[in-house]
Amino acid sequence: MSDDSLDQLLRHCGLPRLEARLLLQQVLQVNHAWLVAHGGEPISSDARLDFATLVQRRLAGEPIAYLLECREFYGRPFRVTPAVLIPRPDTELLIEQALAHLPADAPLQVLDVGTGSGCIAITLALERPQWQLTALDLSDAALQVAQHNARQLGASVRFVRSDYLSAVTGQRFDAIVSNPPYIPLGDPHLQQGDLRYEPANALTDGADGLQAYRALAQQAKACLRPGGWLLVEHGYDQGETVPALLQQAGWQQIRLHHDLAGQARVTCA
Ligand code: GLN
Helix, strand or coil: CCCCHHHHHHCCCCCCCCHHHHHHHHCCCHHHHHHHCCCCCCCCHHHHHHHHHHHHHHHCCHHHHHHHHHHECCCEEEECCCCCCCCCCCHHHHHHHHHHCCCCCCCCCEEEECCCCCCCHHHHHHHHHCCCCEEECCCHHHHHHHHHHHHHHHEEEEEECCCCHHHHHCCCEEEEEEEECEEEECCCHCHHHHHHHHHHHHHHHCCCCCCCHHHHHHHHHHEEEEEEEEEEECCCCCCCCHHHHHHCCCCCCCCCEEEECECCCCCCC
């Protein structure tokens, strides 16, 4: 094995083995099996440079998902760029609740507010082919990423640029789902880890973390058919404030759902 072999490079780059391997696979455009079979071979100088750049960026704290331009959500790969929030496993609870709450075989009209990478709308469209999905976002750059993901994954979703529900006024849906920005401004988490690199307006409302729920509580009723459902993800510590806010706005049958760690994460109304 030569000193500048792929294996040596992985071992000495300063990153955990898994991250180093994923970045090298990305540079060489190969899979894990290829790397195992060719680990003793030398790396070209171009590839070495590209790999070193990615390693430096990762060591500086950039999210691995942005460096790989990919994150898996509900078992499918989604393209992610710094224009969109990185899909979180927590959001899979919102998917599960939507699948559990709404009839699978009815031709429902379902709306996703603040779609980002499109992970929620696209997953629902693929899991429930009978449903018709509309996805809104204020950011053109995010909509482009979401559209790319829909094409790539073969999902039929209508994407519309919209500030909250303004672009769908007068339209009626059977369900509205959303994982809106809910971190209060000034929360120290915004300065930590991956969050430092994610779009600020996807993370925080710039206020107390409840602005999006106030807007949805006001606007969503006019866009729901009678008996329709609103399903929102929220922070683990918003399990009292979000249901209370919805109740005050006249919503009924409010139900709180907890994730596997026992945290209140989704409210349906
Ligand atoms: N709907 C997207 C997600 O759940 C984006 C959410 C957001 O930007 N707040 O990942």
